[in-house]
Each structure stands twice: as structure tokens, then as C-alpha cells.
Amino acid sequence: MSDAQTSLGHPRALGTAAQTTKSRFSPTQLWRWTAGPAWLLAALVTWKWPDADDFPATNEFAALLLAVGLVLIAVAATGRLKDRAPWTVVLGLGFGAWELIQAKLLLLPRPFFGTPQDLLDVFLTDWKRLGDSLFHSLLLLTGGYLPGSILGIIIGLALGRSHHVRYWVRPVMRVIGPLPPVALLPLAFVVIPSTRWAGEALMALAAGFPVAVLTWSGVSAVDPAYYDVARTMGAKNRFLVLRVALPAATPQIFVGLFMGLGASFAMLVVAEMLGVKSGLGFYMQWAQGWAAYPNMYAALFVMSLMCTTLMTVLFKVRDHLLKWQKDGLKW
Structure with missing residues (x-):
């Protein structure tokens, strides 16, 4: 082996290391590990930010978001959350945005636009x-x-x-x-x-x-x-x-x-x-x-x-x- 190869490493080893680094920071990995935190963030917004009105089932909805987030983190750790990971991130952020826009800030006219906890309350009671x-x-x-x-x-x-x-x-x-x-x-x-x-x-x-x-x-x-x-x-x-x-x-x-x-x-x-x-x-x-x-x-x-x-x-x-x-x- 030449001095250049000794100082820079074997080409095959360099390729393997580059592939490992690329797979470690691939977009799929990023989506997979972002899914759970997105739902946890939505749960935190639902639980800690005060409601703008007296909405039912706020705590229940926050508990549901928390449970989904923890399950997604566990599934991501097993490596099974792959193709559906981007959708789970978007859904988690979407629920958080919906909660913030309507339940916390009341930016949309009522009663035509409800809140996520209103929808959950319907499934719980009816x-x-x-x-x-x-x-x-x-x-x-x-x-x-x-x-x-x-x-x-x-x-x-x-x-x-x-x-x-x-x-x-x-x-x-x-x-x-x-x-x-x-x-x-x-x-x-x-x-x-x-x-x-x-x-x-x-x-x-x-x-x-x-x-x-x-x-x-x-x-x-x-x-x-x-x-x-x-x-x-x-x-x-x-x-x-x-x-x-x-x-x-x-x-x-x-x-x-x-x-x-x-x-x-x-x-x-x-x-x-x-x-x-x-x-x-x-x-x-x-x-x-x-x-x-x-x-x-x-x-x-x-x-x-x-x-x-x-x-x-x-x-x-x-x-x-x-x-x-x-x-x-x-x-």
C-alpha cells in the first residue's frame, strides 16, 4: 500500500464510511425520528396553552396525542416507521396547528369550525x-x-x-x-x-x-x-x-x-x-x-x-x- 493510500485510507473503506454517514443522516431517518416529537409538541400545546373557550375533552385529546407520540417513538426505534413517517409528521403538526388556530386563538368562525377536542367528544359521547x-x-x-x-x-x-x-x-x-x-x-x-x-x-x-x-x-x-x-x-x-x-x-x-x-x-x-x-x-x-x-x-x-x-x-x-x-x- 502506498503512502497516499495509508494517509487517506483504502478507497473501499472510504466508500463504506461515506455510505454509513449518508444512511445515518438520510431524510428517511430524519422523518422517522421527527414523527413522535411532532405529536408530543401538539400534546404540549393542547395541555399547557389555555383554551379560548370552554371546550370539552381537552385533557383527553392531549392524552391521545401524547399516547400516539410515544407509540411513534417506540415504532421508530424498531425501524418499522419508514414510508409512512412523513405523513405521521404532517398529521401531528396539522393537529397542533388546528388546535392552536381554533381552540387557543379562535381565528375561525364558530360553530361552523370546531376544535379537535369537539370532534373527540362526539366520538366519546355519541x-x-x-x-x-x-x-x-x-x-x-x-x-x-x-x-x-x-x-x-x-x-x-x-x-x-x-x-x-x-x-x-x-x-x-x-x-x-x-x-x-x-x-x-x-x-x-x-x-x-x-x-x-x-x-x-x-x-x-x-x-x-x-x-x-x-x-x-x-x-x-x-x-x-x-x-x-x-x-x-x-x-x-x-x-x-x-x-x-x-x-x-x-x-x-x-x-x-x-x-x-x-x-x-x-x-x-x-x-x-x-x-x-x-x-x-x-x-x-x-x-x-x-x-x-x-x-x-x-x-x-x-x-x-x-x-x-x-x-x-x-x-x-x-x-x-x-x-x-x-x-x-x-x-
Whole structure:
């Protein structure tokens, strides 16, 4: 080894040391170790800074922030807080800023803008009514979305495989399908005796149309050579539909299911606000009528959690059934 190498160190050793220093002070490490203190800072502001008014559950909210901050510090020490670290920092600072702006300084008009402890108080005191509203919303959504999706898949398969079905059903779909289901709500309440059944029927329409169109598109795009090979091996029409057309159209079907679920969510809220006297939409309307805006925001949060959970479940089902599909959209 030369004198220059002896004085400066071996190049490989220098590279290893540089990599170690770089990893030690990487942005990921900084985000990871900042997450917990951000929540602790929000807890300190909530606990020590006096409230500008008599707000409920201030101590409980400060304890919640403190607990989250300590958990994040413990998780950061294990090295598991990586990709979500920036979001946890932003959320902690966001809660602290919200607390400072509204609970401590009252910079936003009340009662339209509540405080974080107001929202926490709703979950602590009115969780039974929120849970009951969530249960009824899920029942109503299930009663409309599932039958509409199944019927949409059946109609889409029939449209893709039968010329006679296309001749009779396509004009009806072109007239009724593009109509917003909300526009049919008054007529549905008159024709259908139960407001609940009317809401479910309109949600079925909202889900069924995109599912039917995209299933039809997927079946029509199947290579005719697949059918020819199956017929050569003695396949019947039922086999062609269930084992050739349906699997080949599955990616398109899931696109329709995602679109139908979003349309059903929108129809669910409208139906509950205007006719069905239960569910999260009805709870939000009740809260708005009594100017209980923290209750309305709590219902919005629960609704968002419900929608994203159902969408996540649908994505998990898609990923399981379409394991062969690479680089698919992730939720």
C-alpha cells in the first residue's frame, strides 16, 4: 500500500464510511425520528396553552396525542416507521396547528369550525348513534351495490355474447343508463312503496350500469381464437361464457366494480338525506339541522373510513384474483 493510500485510507473503506454517514443522516431517518416529537409538541400545546373557550375533552385529546407520540417513538426505534413517517409528521403538526388556530386563538368562525377536542367528544359521547348509523348505511349499500353489480355482470356477459340481447337491451341502456340516479329519486319514491327499497334500487342502477358496460367491453375484446380452440376441444356455450369470456373480462369487470362502488356511495348519501331515515347521511342532516357541526364532521370521518375500507377490500379481492397482472393500480 502506498503512502497516499495509508494517509487517506483504502478507497473501499472510504466508500463504506461515506455510505454509513449518508444512511445515518438520510431524510428517511430524519422523518422517522421527527414523527413522535411532532405529536408530543401538539400534546404540549393542547395541555399547557389555555383554551379560548370552554371546550370539552381537552385533557383527553392531549392524552391521545401524547399516547400516539410515544407509540411513534417506540415504532421508530424498531425501524418499522419508514414510508409512512412523513405523513405521521404532517398529521401531528396539522393537529397542533388546528388546535392552536381554533381552540387557543379562535381565528375561525364558530360553530361552523370546531376544535379537535369537539370532534373527540362526539366520538366519546355519541359513538352508539354513530355506530348504528354506520350499520344501517352498510346494510343499505350492500342491498343496492351487490345486486346491481351481479346483475351488471350478467347483462354485460349477455351483451357481449348474444346479438339478440344487444338488439333489445342496448337501446334501453342508452336511454336509462346515462341518467344520474339522483334524478330518478322522486319518481322512485312514488313508484316504490318503501323509501329503503327505492334507495337500494337506485344504488343498484348506479352500480349496474358501469359494471354492465365494462363487462360487455371486456367480453367483446376477447380474442375469437380462444373460442375456436375451446370449441375444437368440445366446449359448450356455458363453458365458453364461464371459463373463457368471464376470466378474460375480469380486469374490465373490476374497473366497472370500482366505478359502481363510487357511484353507489354518492347515491347512498343522497338517499339517506332525502328519504331513508337512517344511516350516516341522515345523521349528517340531523346534525346540520341542529347546528351540531362537530357531529357532522364526525359522520364525514366515519363515512370516509367506511368508503376507503370497502374500496381497499375490493382492491384486495382484485389483487388475489388477478395475481398474473403485473404493475396494477395500487390503493
